[in-house]
Amino acid sequence: MASELDPTLLHQVNDALSDITQHQLTATLSLLNDGNTIPFVARYRKEMTGSLDEVQIRTIQDTWQHFEKLAIRKAEVTKQITEQQAMTPKLAQQISAATTLQAVEDLYLPYKQKRRTKATIAKEKGLLPFAKWLLTFANQPLDQVATTYLAPDQGLATLADVYAGAHEILAEAFGEEASFRAFIRDYTRSHAKLVVTVKPKGATLDEDGVYQQYYDFEQPLIKMAAYQTLAINRGEKTDILKVNIAVDSSAILNFLRFRIVGHHQGPAVPLVTEAYTDTYKRFIGPAIERELRRELTDTANTHAIQVFGTNLYHLLMQAPMKGQVVLGFDPAYRTGCKLAVIDANGKFLTKLVIYPHKPAPTSKRQAAAGQLHDLLEQYQVTMIAIGNGTASRESETFVAEVLRGIPRDISYVIVNEAGASVYSASQAARDEFPDLHVEERSAISIGRRLQDPLAELVKIDPQSVGVGQYQHDVPNKDLTAQLDTVVETAVNQVGINLNTASAELLTHISGLNQTIATNIITFRNENGRYTDRRQLKQVPRLGPKAYEQAVGFLRIIGGDNPLDNTDIHPESYRAANQILTETGFDVTHLGEPTFIKTMRTLDQQALAAETKAGVETITDIIASLLKPGRDLRDDMPAPLLRHDVLTIEDLQPGMKLQGTVRNVIDFGAFVDIGVKHDGLVHISKLTKRFVKNPAEIVSVGDIVTVWVEEIDQKRQRIQLTMLDPNQ
Template identity: 60%
Template sequence: MVNISDNNLTDFAKPVHRQLGQYKVQQIQSVLELLDEGNTVPFIARYRKERTGTLDEVQIRDIEDEANRLMKLNQRRNDVIKLIQEQGKLTPNLKKQLEDATLMQQVEDLYLPYKQKKQTKASIARAAGLEPLANWLMSFPSEDLNVKARSFIDVNKKLPDIESVWAGVNEILAEKFSDNASFREWIRRYTWQNGELVSKVKRSAKEKDEGQTYETYYDFQQPLKQIPQYRVLAINRGEREKILTVGILIDTDVILNHGYAQIVGNHQGPAVVKIKEAFDDAYKRFLGPAIEREIRRKLTDEASEHAIQIFGSNLYHLLMVSPLKGKIVMGFDPAYRTGCKLAIVDANGRFLTKQVIYPHKPASDEKRAEASIEFKKLLEDYQVEMIAIGNGTASRESEEFVSGILKTIKRPIYYVIVNEAGASVYSASENARSEFGDLHVEERSAISIGRRLQDPLAELIKVDPKAIGVGQYQHDVPEKDLDQQLDRVVETAVNQVGVNVNTASPELLTHISGLTTTTAKNIVNFRNENGAFEDRKSLKEVPRLGPKAYQQSVGFLRIISGNNPIDNTDIHPESYTATRKLLKGIGMSPEMIGTTELTQSLVKVNKYEWAQKLNIGEETLTDIIEGLSKPGRDLRDSMPAPLLRQDVLKMSDLKPGMELQGTVRNVIDFGAFVDIGVKQDGLVHISQLADRYVSDPSTVVTIGDIVTVWVLNVDETRNRIQLTMRKDQVGNQI
């Protein structure tokens, strides 16, 4: 939350604008004001479009993040200025340099010479009185240096001979050079532009790398500017696991010569050699290692940020997969020895019955025959329309079993392979125990798998996003940053869809704008005690749901078949008066919401004229018209529907050139994995995603997409399938 007083909001918006030039100063100021007033990002994006110029959630968070970054920078800058001032060393030039700094690193570089350090060899040498000699040396005297140095020999100061004197001077100069902000900046920039990241396998480590996971990096080097983010994280992991040694390769002669030119210049004389030696030492012990740590941290931070963005994007698209509404579904949790757990849920997700069958070996022939009979009976007794099969252990064998049974049934029944990642986490959770306390963990898992097909968002929301596993290198990135991004993604998805307040779970309500865990539970408790909410106004009676929480949340809470038809739209109650005036003005009533007649009338509305009549913005009027035209709208209805199957393929069925349809299961830096109905997902490499250059796979495909692919290559031994989405490549490969 940005917390800036009203007095300096205008001034603060300008530096944010300098960093984020794509937004106007007025937009930035409005966002900061709205955030400072306690408004949530979803609320601002949906209901304050006139004030922000229709910025969406991502853009608003860009402004919020940059504002927070600049606030931290300002605070640190002020602290540094104060600390240097207290030392009596703050010059006008230094103060201006600090005030002009736009990055935290620049502030820290400038502060380094004044930073209170722990005792160093240089501080010991200064305490021994050697600083005057070091300063004299930097004046490039022409006389014999040792004559001057002998006068500093003092056994009591642990300077017993001339060698110890010059060693102390070297320490003072090396520290002085390493603390120089301009040296650091130049070396940092040169290393970034010209350095290479290098990794080598440790001699004794090949045995540890049993699957040769890091073989690519056994003898690897690539320019720092060109190395892909996923490689940075892979190399870091190899280093942590003590398989690889990693470093930065750079031409140190260029750096040393630059230092000599800056420090020595055209000076000559006996001091030059000692000063050059001090700079060599400064680079070897201080500057070089420090810059390498900084650059590797920069690479890691950027790679982590990228990986977190990929995880967030994948999670968003998984949550927004189109729900399969109004179908009786069987959840099928596959297993071998312990049997497959089945659970049937009705069209509203209500649990009906459960069963355990043993269709796979090592079960006996008799058990497997019984499994077929029991399975078929359940399908008929409950008129199951869809089967959701978890994609875990024994998934493909279960798919074959299901497909075989479906061929014997005359009415159409389809199955879908459902990503069951995290289902076991939910099944063992306190939420699952409170919902289905009398069921075993595996039986709860089958219910969750079935519900994931009916409403992915409502079910997946119960699981820690990290357990869903739709990213890459999620265990190699900062957990706090990952959690923050995933929380934002979940918040965006839930609020974009909205929820039925009379059926939503506490877990789902918790992510609604303005609600907390407590208020979400209070809504459910109030609903259970008093019956279904009949209008949005009655939400004001919920304990601890104050005016601000009501304002922020109510527009995202739908009431279906209530007293007021407008309550089943995403029109905010603050716009109800304008909505009723509009309806009356075009000869309609709230009861006609969603009808073709009203929709056709709304198309003819002159938005400019009506916005003036109603004294509201055109963006708000546009949203009102859309809400009246599509009550209870669900953005997910426009997303790809699950790919329904009745038959199953084996890897041996696949031939190069074969055309198939599949579902995108994961999107990563180097391509996408696609479920084509065989045991192993196929990889569409980034080079095969389109007949043009693709730098980012997520610009072409997202999780849940139904795509047409062609088989390029099948390696049954290694369980690898190579696919292409480029039809022009098929003929070249077969």
């Protein structure tokens, strides 16, 4: 972002963001320009931004960067054309008025350095005047004029050579006319269809019929769904599908005739008509098709990345199971199930490998139940987290049988273990548990995912968590940037415990980086737990700006100052203490009934005037005082606890069940109902009203009531509905 805010760019951004005021825009951009992070601005600078949220602030940032990039490109193009001494007042005005990069590139096309074309060669032979004369549509015999351009030594031995050269000059000129391209692009985008067919040997390559629905497929471009585009692209890359854009060219050719020929008549009309027809078929048409295919793909990529980001956010924000002693259970057949016990604070206690499944010897299988029983009792485990990978359902059956023999209440939860193996093999996992095998670390990760999903999932590459659609087909750089943003948002919205946070978690806190995060932990290890937020100022490399940006998101539980366990920023402690003093309380009264009752009756406008703080800040201070140590995730749905097992053979159409939403995609949601395979609720079965986006109805982690609609045991597919069949 530029160090100073360009007034022209500000005006353009303000016009593009009609719901943002000029003051909000200027204040937000100035704050970002000064090195403030988006989470910090959204949380602690509400008076300045008018309480804009993170999404709005990112939109401002993205829009500014778009227009900044556009301005830079306009300057480059203007410079290039001016250096060619080809700039005109009209062209300069057109470049200045362009609102998209595509429009700028269209205007630049005639002046762009290009390889020698047939048109270039024809111009070198002196045929440009003849081509221009043809466009005057003079009522004069063509051959008579063309004869004057014959030049055998230039390769113009016949009239056909002259006409051919003029044709190339006209075709190229028409092809480089920005207004022609703009109309044809818009018309094709609005009226064309994407036509997909199977290649001669495509069906043979597509053994499982993955792309069968696209073997004979037509869809208007404007109605293409993102998942359709990405699926078709993948089918095309694998040489199964043939794809092209079909449009009625008569309207386009009529437009070109109107713009180029108009009401003119005369002998030149057929030659000019042939030239613009050729330029459409040979130059503009194919170029526009490539552009629109790229546009479809870009739109689909953006949408798929947004879907992944939304799902990841809800996955990270799942409610933690606090205060539970958890057994992480990593299922397997031949190599045995790896078990890890984790105490209520996430500390690893012990591990065990058992062999409850074939092909293990009978003796080991018989011993497994007793081993699990003893482990559960010895450590008083209250909850079991079973990974949902290989042997998951068999392990679930085994666990349910063991739990029947234990009188106290122990529940189990099926945990999405996607990416657990990625973390287990990482350097971070090796550093934390150098003496454990990969699978044993994986069991710990599965258990911790139940205790605190956010703290555990930030340790792995977000692309490994398995909650997207076609994530391997979208640009990795764009996906990574979006997912990093989502993780940053989630971590800072929740806040973290400064005395237990991992380096991976700290790295995502506003204002911190890997080096500072490592230094925070080193300082903690060398000096003991933090008891005051101000101790962060002693951490090497953590300067005043980083402290300002980060400290509000870092909590100290049981420290010297109870305000350190709130999301009140230290810069507002004076105002917070003034509120407490004026109401007859102090920090020791936080959470008491009388205190809560009093806080809810305060005049926030009056307090803002007295403390010289903004109303928004006072509102946030009071909310934090009412709920010290609050965790946004506590309001999220808790994991679905199970005590017994269900198989696909147990399912019957019409059966009512509860399940956990595992993934939300364009055409519906996948729900874990406790059998081996997740069931699909099609978008049309989510609600009675029409919805375009399933995310309007459900999110990853939601607990939903579903009814079994159809079971295909052969293909292991389950169709579910969220519409009560009895209503």
